[in-house]
Amino acid sequence: MKISTKIRYGMRAMVELARSKREEPVMLGIIAKNQNLSEKYLEQLFTLLRNGGLVKSERGAKGGYRLAKDPDNITALEIFEAMNGPFELVDCSINPGSCKRSSECETIELWKELSDKIKETLSSKTLSDLAQKGKEPLDYSI
Template sequence: MMKISTKGRYGMRAMVDLATHYGKGHILLKDIAKRQQLSERYLEQLVLTLKAAGLVNSTRGAHGGFTLAKHPSEINLSEIFQALEGPLGLVECVDDPTACGRIDSCVTRDVWQELKDSITSVLASKTLRDLVEKQALNEKKSMYYI
């Protein structure tokens, strides 16, 4: 079974949280952890990875915290996924044609390549802003009025 790791899932949630609070100043890690119900220690590791990838900025001090490095509409999910999970490698022969001696006669390689391209395309076509907008719609739908 293909699975996205906890690192990828939790990191994506943290990025959506930062995007939701974009423009509202620095966000404390403990606040993200509380809202997303994540371990603050684990979240710290994820945010450092995202910072190293240039997706998150941090500021120390009394008014410190974390912010997105760019506007939510300028960060696509592919960037986040690659920072947290590394390159999408479904089958070794897709990324390294020398990995398999059957490359010229393999009828399934094209399927794996197409699958990788499809996943990459979906992630590249969605931005953090898209997810924030969807979240706002979901919250609006779930409101109960008397």
């Protein structure tokens, strides 16, 4: 059980956006360079963030991305779920039909409790919390 790169990249990209002091939207090229990712791949990740309602995009030259909400109101769980879909450790906790043992299963409660703890922990952290760990705001001026 590992955190996928997709989730880690998405989380870090959001922190970068939150640390930006630009008034203008931030181009993917900048973030891609800072995070050592290809711009094309990062585009896919930002599609997920956009679909999750966490960033807004502006197209064309001078376009880019900005946060869709105040970073105080964005939790790590939201970012996680934008990247990875609704959080669930086991399918049967949401859809009991996915496993025919679920009615008699002695371990389903364990996985439910663990899922709840994880969600609780992730939703207690805001993007502001994460962005403050970075030393200074990002300027992006050249």
